[in-house]
Amino acid sequence: MVIATILIATSAASAWANATFEQVKTSYRPSDTLLLDRQGKVLHRLRTDATVRRGQWVALADVSPALRTALVLSEDKRFYEHSGVDWRAVSAAAWGNLWNTRTRGASTLTMQLAGLLDEDLRRGGGGRSVVQKVGQTLSAQSLERSCRKDQILEAYLNLVPFRGEMVGIDALSRSLFGKAPHGLDNREAAITAALIRAPNAKEAQVAQRACSVLSSLEAPAKTSTPTSKTAATTRAASGCDAIALMVSGTLSRREFAPSEGLAPHVARLLLRPPSAAGPEGASAPPTVRSSLSAPLQRFTQLTLQTQLRELAGRHVEDAAALVLDNASGEVLAWVNSSGPLSAAPEVDFVTSQRQPGSTLKPFLYGQALAERRITAASLLEDSAAQIQTSGGLYIPQNYDRQFKGWVSARTALGASLNVPAVRTLVMVSPDAFQKQLTRMGMPLKESGDFYGYSLALGSAETTLLDLTNSYRTLANGGRASPIRLTVGRTPPPFSPALDARAAFIVGDILSDPMARARTFGTDSVLATRFWAAVKTGTSKDMRDNWAVGYSQHYTVGVWVGNASGAPMWDVSGTTGAAPIWAAVMNQLHRQRNGRAPQPPAGLVQKTVTVEGEAPRTEWFISGTEQSSFDMEKEATRAYSTRAIGQNDSKNPGNNTTNTARITAPTSGTILALDPDIPPQAQRLSLEADGSNLRWLIDGKQVAKGNTALWLPWPGRHVIQIVDAKGKVLDQVRLEVRGAGVKGGAPAATAPPRRP
Known part of the structure; x- marks a missing residue:
């Protein structure tokens, strides 16, 4: 047996x-x-079983x-x-x-x-x-x-x-015990040993067993006097009384949180197994290596929380920051204000939908530049505007409730002026702009027509993740690719999203401290010792505040606001998110400098004079360069945004050997009529050199002399000057877009004199 x-x-x-x-x-x-x-290095621990x-x-x-x-x-x-x-x-x-x-x-x-x-x-x-x-x-x-x-x-x-x-x-x-195993003392070790013998015993039994183990651990050495033995016995009894109290508190404690570390939201994204894998935790590996940098994650989190404490009196509770590597798309830091400062620590504000405010403007101007509707030196009117929409009048305002008059596109974008941005969107159209944002990596929930012209000011909703990666697209010369949260894999290929020349000009504007001087001053928190392009934004009623920008190697996006959507109090772009952006950028460049990008092929640099602004050198897409931008010469009180093309070699008037020639406008000009400005105020100045000249528009005489004002209407037009015998001396071709005057072409009139 x-x-x-x-x-x-x-x-x-x-x-x-x-x-x-x-x-x-x-x-x-x-x-x-x-x-x-x-x-x-261990960044976060997440329970997956x-x-x-x-x-x-x-x-x-x-x-x-x-x-x-x-x-x-x-x-x-x-x-x-x-x-x-x-x-x-x-x-x-x-x-x-x-x-x-x-x-x-x-x-x-x-x-x-x-x-x-x-x-x-x-x-x-x-x-x-x-x-x-x-x-x-x-x-x-x-x-x-x-x-x-x-x-x-x-x-x-x-x-x-x-x-x-x-x-x-x-x-x-x-x-x-809320500590690692190497830190257990004698009493904690005794309780642990007692639990091995009887894991689910009652407190009294655990305490009794722990007391016995503790007595063995602290057994006194053999002594020769009864007094020392008595003292040892007394100490043992005292230790047992203390351990009984300790057992009671220990068995009711559960300090081991299911999620602990510096990156809770990234951990949830990477460590949760897919539902198809079976029970939770069944396929979760013991470790996953991410693209995050623990030192940068820790610094960004500390910076973010420090700034939130500074803004505590302005009704601000939440913030988020994202750092991307431009070349690889790897996420280097993904930080939320998780912790006691946040009313919603479980919400991932990097992926939450929020209104981006003025941070969409660079993409709008980039599209207008790529389509040759404007140049960086083109004059845009910053004045009161009322735009008719299907829902009524849309009346954009600037942040400071003031208007600057005629400004260049460089100043309009750098100083984040609202009305010129809306006027630019009138040219581009909301639906075309929505498609452009999608190409940049920022898909919107609705069509552009749903948002209307307020889309220029960021009325749609997007995430910090998509917004920051779209700025990374600008940093990469208009080439887009997805972000990556892990390392070791081949990065996805880039896809073209914006003309590289337009992306370069936008970056040059966003890095120009003089371009933003009218709004932010010449020495703002946005200034860095290295090359960096940055844009701030604030949504309606100060519910969201942003600072997004890039250097040669990194793109950093920051959002500040409240999980509840409640407005902040007196928080602007330079006082809310910008200090966090600047601190993180400076940390990234402590040992690695950032250089300005090299201009791509097809760009030319030219010295220009712009009405109301200091002379400067300006970047142009080849074929759009112009040396002077002066509304008194181009149009009177007209909203005219032009892209100047090369003279058409097929136009006989442009190749004439006669001394008479048209000096304004230039062939290839595109005029965009503003539907908000009265038609009589949108006259185009016609100028020519020569004598005894007559002006023909589409073969019909409209004026005589060297100058005239023409009230344009939509369509493509041929403007000619002829002599008394009707011989064509010069001609230019242009296009007019937008709403015009019904009932035919109005006659041109003599220009008014300057006061």
Whole structure:
């Protein structure tokens, strides 16, 4: 009978009986997944298995000496002497069972480990069967042959179940004591050892057992005087009273949060397994390496929270920041104001939909430049405007409620003037602009016509993620690609989204401190010691505040506001998000400078004079260059945005050898009529050199002399000057877009004199 039992136990022995320590360690699966930064440093810990609370594998060297000693004293005093089975304890247990006396038990730490590794050997409600005990004994002896004592102790501490769902020393130490296993003191070690013996015992039983273990740990050395023995006994009694109180508080504590670290929202994106993978955590790997930089993540988070504290009196609670690598699209920092400063720490403000305000303007001007509707020096009118829409009149206002008159497109964008932006959108059209934003990487929920002309001022909703990546598109010369949260994979290819020449000019404007001087001054927080292009924005009623910009290597986007959507109090672009943007940018360039981008082919630089602005050199897309921009010469009180093309070699008038010639407008001019300005105020100045000249428009005479004012109407037109005999001396071709005057072409009139 005994032989049969041994044979059955031997045949039922687990595959783990001959397992090596490395096999045991490799098969271990924590209930949490670690998010690593790009250098392999732990960035965040997220629970991905809801069935058990199991921490990371802990090396024996990282377990406190007090716990190692307490475990051996409590569970297996002759652990370092036996070879897996303590035969002295077995004999004592057998003798006790024979005489029905209570003994400690004969199960060694190695035997317990064998039971933890093999489900067939685990203790049931009625104890282990004879077959299980024999199998456990054989497995323990096999483990002793394949593993060292320290490895057996390490594996046991990581696999032993504790109270409730907790398994392993890491989960217990962090859950009940709020610290790593290496920091456990004598009392904490005693409580831990007590829980191993009786994981779900009542507090009183745990305290009693812990007191016994503590007494063994702190057993006084043999003394020769009764007085010292009495003092030791008194200290032991005092320690037991203290540990009873400690057990009560410890067993009710659960410090091991399911999510902990610097990047909770990225951890949720990367570490949650897909639903198709089965139960939660089933396919989650133990670690995932992200593209984030732990030092930068920590610095950005600290900077963000510091700024929020500075704005505490202005009704600001939340913020977010995103840092992208321009070349690879890798996310280097993804930070939310998670913590006590936020009313909604679980909300990811990087992916939340918000109104971007004026941060959309660079894309609008970039599109208008690419389509040759304007140049950076073109004059745009910043004045009161009322635009008729299907919903009524749209009346844009500037941030400071003041108007600047005629300004260049460079000043309009740099100073973030609202009315010129709306006038530019009239030329481009909201629907075309919406399509352009989609190409840049910023898809909107609705069509451009749904938002109307308010789209120029950021009335649509987008995310900080899409907005920042769209600025990265500008940084890459108008080439777009998705962002990446992991490293090691081949980055996705770029796709063209905007003319590289237009992207360059936009970046040149956004990096020009003089262009934004009218609104932000010459020494604002946006100024950097290295080349950087940046734009701020504030949505309606100060609900959202933004600062987004890029340097040679990095793009940084910052949002400040409230999760509830409540307005902030007196927070502008330079006082809300911009200080965070500047601090992060400066940190990125502490040891790496940023240079201005090289101009792409097809750009020319020309010295220009612009009405009301200092002379300067300006960038033009080849074929649109012009040296002078003066409304008194081009039009009187007209909203005229032009792209000047090369003279058409096929036009005989342009190649005439006569001294008479048309000096304004130039062939290729595109005029955009403003539907808000009365038609009589949108006259185009016609100028020519010569004598006895007559003006023909589309073959019909409209005026005589060297100058005239013409009231344009939509369409393509040919403007000619002829002599008294009707001979064509010169001609130009132009196009007029927008709403015109019904009823035919009005006659030209003589220009008024300047006062």
